[in-house]
Amino acid sequence: MSAEVLVFDILGAIAVLAAAGVVLARNPVHSALALVVSFVNVAAIYVILRAEFLAAAQIIVYTGAILVLVLFVIMLVDPDNLPEFHGGRPVQRLLALILGLALLGEVMAAILTRTIVGQPGPWSPQAVAAVGGNTQALGRVLYSGYVLPIQVTAVLLLAATIGALVLARPDTPRVRALVRDTATISLAHPRGSEMANGVEPALPALAAGQLKLEAGERTLVMAKSGDDFLDQPVWGERHQS
């Protein structure tokens, strides 16, 4: 038994155990963690198979992005509100057991009788090495023979993203009440009722010397005396850039 087979056996065993953990864990976060372990082991198996690009993509896409989003959702959802996915009715459990055993038997039969034997493709290890590695080989295949399917997939994903955005948008965006019909007690300000009638009192005319230009394209109004701007605050359309 070569070292590679030994390593494969170890990785495969861990991956299978972790996959079992995904199903068996009671806590959804633990399930997700077990899935991370499984994915990382699968990626390691890709490395043994000299598919380094696939391994890196597996980790970046599945572990680094998709599972993070899954965790994100799990954390946002109240654990009490999760649908019951352990147990269920006895009929469901029995059905699941039978279907699972059937699938297992099918796969085992296929493997043991060696009915699934693929034909070797055009990319022999020598051919891959000739173009500079499996990244380059993958690129050549995907972007020459399969340009259209890739573009279609991209458009499909974009449409799905936009659809998700539209669906997730809150129906009523919160808007703070802009017009407040309140009477005020005060020294220097437009009476609230006047504003509500749509009558805006005229703004005070400012002399050039009363304006002070500040950074960030803002101006400050400099009041020389306490009697300035008493009818009206220095506030209005004119100063709102």
Place this chain on the structure above:
Amino acid sequence: MNWAAFLSNYIFAFIVLNVMLGLMAYMTYFERKVLAAMQDRVGPKRTGPFGLLQPIADGIKLLAKEDIVPKNADRLVFLVAPLLSFVLAPLSAAVIPFGGTVTVFGQEVNLYVADINVAVLYVLALGGMGVYGIILGGYASANRYSLLGALRSAAQVISYEIVLGLSLVGVFILSGTLSLVQILEAQQQPLSFGGVQVPNWYILSQPLGFVLFLIAAVAETNRAPFDLPEAESELIGGFHTEYSGFRFSFFFLAEYINMIAVSLLAATLFLGGTDGPIADGVWWLAAKAALFLFFYIWLRTTLPRFRYDQLMGLAWKVLLPLALINIALTGLIRLWGLGLL
């Protein structure tokens, strides 16, 4: 199997790992001194000559502190999360080329731990895995501030990892490889413009990519002004609010190791790594990485912190389109250079 080569490679990996850990300790000293100088203070000076023993004192303090696990915490995840962060952080140093090949005792030794043909993707994958420490730590603490920190972190890392990856595509287009060793080699042939020798560093041919990489790298390592997951003025400690003692120090160390690793990566990808005007060698790489580390600290003293929505807006509305434009432009120029346009 060539056991001598295997052993020499192993010894080199051991050295790299330990140098990274030692550097990380003194990175905290460097940061405190630079911060102090910029803020009109003196910084650590009592512990040993010039305060040089301060990191060691800090380490002892953190290791000797009580390790508190909150009552409602998800105990297993709480204990594993800092280890995950800490173990993943130094791994990216494995693909950084610290030089070419040297002969020691008649044995050829490569000054890099591994030359993988998808080295850059490997580093990105590690970054993607590293976020698990933060998310799980925040989730397991059973604290609302931690949870908010973890959620922010998850969203931030996913967004900025896309920018980080796309900002590097220009470099790949120019160099035609994903291997850091080959990218470094590609930068070592100087360009010549009418007799003037210009180093072929990718910062000169990929200025936009470099800026994007720099911003995304700061965000990826959760440093100011993108330190939202641990924004102390809003979320107290963010994801590590409930951590204490050496588990806290694991998060802390992981952050510093990540900073060093990203600086080494930036120096290798954009600044020619070990390439220098005279006497190429690892010292050039160290000097360039130190420049980036200084830049990190400089940012921290100077800039206020972004708000969460502004941070995401920056990534998706500004940086991502710019990165795509950069890729398109670089691709066009490359085609023109190959005479295909």
Place this chain on the structure above:
Amino acid sequence: MSLEITEPTPVIISEERQVSDTRRELVLNMGPQHPSTHGVLRVRLTLEGETITGCDPVIGYLHRGVEKLGESKRYAQFVPWTDRTDYVAAPSNNLGYVLTVEKLLGIEAPERAQYWRMIMAELARLASHLVWLGTHALDIGALSMSLYCFREREMILDIFEKFCGARLTTNMMEIGGFSRPIPPDLPDMIRDFLAVFPKRQREYEDMLSANPIWLARTRGVGVIEPDVAINYGLTGACLRGSGVNYDVRKAQPYLFYDRVDFEVPLGTHGDVYDRYLVRMEEMRQSLKIIQQCLDQVPTDGPLKLAESNYVIPPHDTVLTTAEDMQRHFIWVIKGFSPPKGEVYLAIEHSKGELGHYIVSDGSPIPYRLRIRTPDFVNLQSLPYMAEGAMLADVVALIGTIDIVLGSVDR
């Protein structure tokens, strides 16, 4: 006898709430132990994601019953307590109380003392604004600003220390003036500060005023419309940032504010950035006021009102003349009895209108003492500004109100 210790009932401070099928709210308890609630403010936030749907400030964690204490102390004994309300601008609090008592007594301090009171109050305003700027910037994430601001505040505290021996709780003003002489090198110390500070202030503005992140975090955040500001009873920069021209120094001048030339900055947008600009400009105006006071103040003359039964007699005559010694004895042992009546006086504190209301029943102890602290009133506007903002904005909003919990809770 055994002492029975009962477990305190746990107070549930946060719970999650299902608002509708798709929206869930999270209640986050911010404070009273939190790095950026400026002491012991507690804010109960209702969050939907990072957006705030409800904000409920809870105060009282630093309540010491200062007003009630004042109703059990003789008038002059209460001055040190005013230091402990807004402890970052102690001289201003001293001034507000002392002026109110003087108004009740119908006395007025000598001209020289009035000028020095103005100088000290304006220095206190500067010190307070520096603490505000440092902590506000620190909350928003600009780490270094706090250290720069505290560097300049040290200079002001050194001036206070030179003048009265204390740096934070100064207790520097007395009913009727000052009993300590002005140290001869004090004017030069202040002039040195005036020479240094404008350059330093430009450095702060270079760091913040046009910084894109600072602008993004402050512009359009926490907008208070002028009518809302007035209805909430805001004063100080919170009111003037909204463009309402009300500054007690201009509206009802006290001391000699009508003799000095200064301007009141008014904001035009009413957001966090405008309040920042207004306070920065106020610091410049304070410098101008201090400069004019230093030029106008008489170099010689009494610092304290003499020959009044309400004022403690000066030390030298206490030790040389019999009548002053007796007067001093009675003043210390029995205090003084002001006329019956009630009085309210407001001054422009660094945070807004600081008012003291005293009811006198003719005894040496006030019948009622009420302190209207500006930040207590200004804090009301926090829920208004916070609703619909992001979690990170809350710290900016707490910072922009400029609260000191000692003053809010009293």
